[in-house]
Amino acid sequence: MDQTLFLLTVHRQFNRLLSDLALSSDIAPFLKEVIGTVEQFLPGCKVSILTLNKEHNTLHSGAENNLPDFYNDAIEGVKIGENVGSCGAAAFLNKPVIVENINSHSNWQPYLALTQQANLHACWSIPFTDSYKEVMGTFAIYHHEAKSPTEAEIEIVKVAALITSVAMEKLKLEEQLIFSATHDELTRLHNRAFLNEAGENFLSLCARNEMNCSVLFMDLNKFKRVNDELGHKAGDELLVHVAKIIQKQTRKSDISARFGGDEFIIIMENTSEDDGESVAKRIHHAIMDSVSEKILALNFGVSIGIAKMSTYEQLSLKKLIHIADVAMYFAKQNDLGVYTKRV
Numbered sequence: 001m002d003q004t005l006f007l008l009t010v011h012r013q014f015n016r017l018l019s020d021l022a023l024s025s026d027i028a029p030f031l032k033e034v035i036g037t038v039e040q041f042l043p044g045c046k047v048s049i050l051t052l053n054k055e056h057n058t059l060h061s062g063a064e065n066n067l068p069d070f071y072n073d074a075i076e077g078v079k080i081g082e083n084v085g086s087c088g089a090a091a092f093l094n095k096p097v098i099v100e101n102i103n104s105h106s107n108w109q110p111y112l113a114l115t116q117q118a119n120l121h122a123c124w125s126i127p128f129t130d131s132y133k134e135v136m137g138t139f140a141i142y143h144h145e146a147k148s149p150t151e152a153e154i155e156i157v158k159v160a161a162l163i164t165s166v167a168m169e170k171l172k173l174e175e176q177l178i179f180s181a182t183h184d185e186l187t188r189l190h191n192r193a194f195l196n197e198a199g200e201n202f203l204s205l206c207a208r209n210e211m212n213c214s215v216l217f218m219d220l221n222k223f224k225r226v227n228d229e230l231g232h233k234a235g236d237e238l239l240v241h242v243a244k245i246i247q248k249q250t251r252k253s254d255i256s257a258r259f260g261g262d263e264f265i266i267i268m269e270n271t272s273e274d275d276g277e278s279v280a281k282r283i284h285h286a287i288m289d290s291v292s293e294k295i296l297a298l299n300f301g302v303s304i305g306i307a308k309m310s311t312y313e314q315l316s317l318k319k320l321i322h323i324a325d326v327a328m329y330f331a332k333q334n335d336l337g338v339y340t341k342r343v
Contacts, residue, residue, distance in 0.1 A: 013037050027171045031063035031164065038160050039066070042153060044144060046120075049164060051137035052080070052091050059087055062137050062168070071118040083107050086125035087138040094135050096126045098154075101146035122147040126157055128165035136168050184258040186236060187243035195257035199267050199317040202255055206269060207314040214276030214308050215317075216266040217324035218246075218283070221301035221332060223262035229298060238295065245286045249279060265321060270308070280304040280338045303332035306340040 035047040051062035058077045065072070078084065080092040085107050090097040100122055102108040102115050108123075115121070125140040139161035141153075149157070182194040190198070206213040220242065227235040239262065246256050246264060254268040270276060284302050291300060305327025307320045315323075323341050331339035 009041075013041075027167050028063065030167055034160055034164060034167075035063060035065060038141070038156060041156060042141065046142040047160075048087070048140040048142065049137065050075075050087055050091075050140070051168070052135050054134075057092075059091060059138065067120075067142065068118050071114060071120070074114050085111060086123040087140050090125040090127045090138050090140075091135050094127050094129070094133075096124070098124045098149060100148045103146070119144050121145050124149055124154070124157055126161040128161040128168065130165065130169050130172070136165060136172075139164050184243075187239055187258050189243050189246065189264070190255060190257040192257060192259055195255060195259070195265055195267075196317065198255055199265075202267055202269075203309070203314065203317055203320070206309070212270040212308065212310055214266075214268050214270055214279075214306055215320040215324045216264075216268070216276060216280055217259075217305045217307075217321060217328045218264040218266070218280075219303050219328055219332065220262040221303055222299045225298040226295055226300065230294060234295075238291065241290070242287055245283060245290070249282045249286060259321075265324075267317075276306040276308055277338060277340055280306055284337050301332075301335075302337065303328050304338045305329070305331055306338070308340060 031049060035049070038047050039045055046065065046067050048065050048067060049062040050059040052059060057080050059075070059080060061072060061076060075085075075087075078088055080088040082089055082092050083106065084092065086097045086099045089107055097107070099105045099108065102121050102123060103112065108115060120142045122143040122145065123140055125138050127135045127138050130136050139157065141149075141157055182190060184191045203213065205211075220238070223235065223238070226238055239258075242264070243256075243258070246266065250256050250266060250268065254266055257265045259265045266279070268275065268279065284304060287302050288296075305324045307323035307327060309315055309320060327339045327341035330341075331337060
C-alpha cells in the first residue's frame with residue numbers, strides 16, 4: 001500500500017476511535033482498541049501503555065496488553081530516570097526515546113536478562129502529556145528483533161500517544177468532576193450533598209442487616225476566634241488538619257463529611273457496643289494533642305455528640321443528626337468533650 005494511503009487509513013481508524021471515546025464512559029475498551037489498531041497496522045509489534053504516578057515517579061500498567069505477564073510484573077512500579085530503559089527515560093525526559101537495539105543500548109543493560117527471556121529487542125517509547133504538557137505516561141512499541149522505525153511508523157506511534165493522552169485526560173477530568181460533586185474542596189472529606197444521599201442508604205443497609213450504627217456530630221469550639229485572631233489561613237489549616245485526623249481514625253466503610261463551617265458528621269456501623277465512643281474519643285484526643293499552643297490559648301476545644309441507632313428502630317438521617325447535635329451541645333455546655341445519647 002502507498003505510504004500516504006497507508007497513513008490516511010490509520011488516521012481514519014484513529015478518528016473513529018476518538019468518536020467512540022466521546023460517547024464512552026469506560027476508558028479500558030478504548031485503550032484496548034488503540035493497542036489492537038497499532039498492532040494491526042504494525043504487524044509483529046507489542047504495545048505497552050504505562051501511566052506515571054507523579055507522587056512516587058513510578059510507572060504502572062495503564063491498559064491490558066499482549067506482553068508476557070512476567071515482563072509486565074517485572075516493570076510494574078519501575079522508577080523513572082534519564083537512563084531507565086525506554087519508557088523510564090521518556091517519562092523522565094519528556095521526549096521520545098527510540099531504542100533500535102535493546103541488546104546494545106546502555107539504558108537497557110540492567111534489564112537484558114528480562115528482555116532476552118521475553119524476546120524483546122527494540123523499544124520505541126513516546127511520552128503522552130496533558131494540556132499543560134505534564135507527563136501522564138508513556139506509549140511504547142516493542143519488537144522481537146532490532147528495528148529502526150520508519151517515518152510512517154513514528155507517525156503512527158505519535159498519533160497513538162496523542163489520542164491516549166486525550167483519553168487519559170478525559171478520564172482525569174471526569175474523576176475530578178465526580179470528586180468535586182461529592183467532596184468538600186478544602187478538607188477533601190465528603191460534602192453535605194453526598195452525606196444526605198449516601199447516609200440514608202447506609203442507614204437503610206444497617207437496618208436490613210440488623211446492624212447497630214452511630215452518627216457522630218463534631219463541632220470545633222472557638223473556631224471563630226482562630227479565624228479572627230490568627231487569620232483565615234490558620235483557620236483553613238486547622239480544618240484540613242482536623243479532616244486528616246478524622247480520615248486516619250475512621251474506616252473506609254464509614255462516611256465522614258464536612259457538614260458546615262466547623263462542623264463534621266461521621267456515620268459508622270457499630271461492630272461493638274462502644275464503637276462510637278471509642279472513635280470519638282480517639283479523634284478528640286488526637287486533635288487536642290496536636291494543635292498548636294497558640295490555638296489552645298484561644299480556649300479552642302472539640303465537642304462530639306453521638307446518636308446510636310439500634311437494630312430494632314430505624315430513624316431518618318435527619319433525626320439522628322438532630323439527636324447527635326443535641327448531644328454535642330450537651331458535651332459543649334458541660335465541658336465533656338464526648339457525650340452519647342442513645343436512641
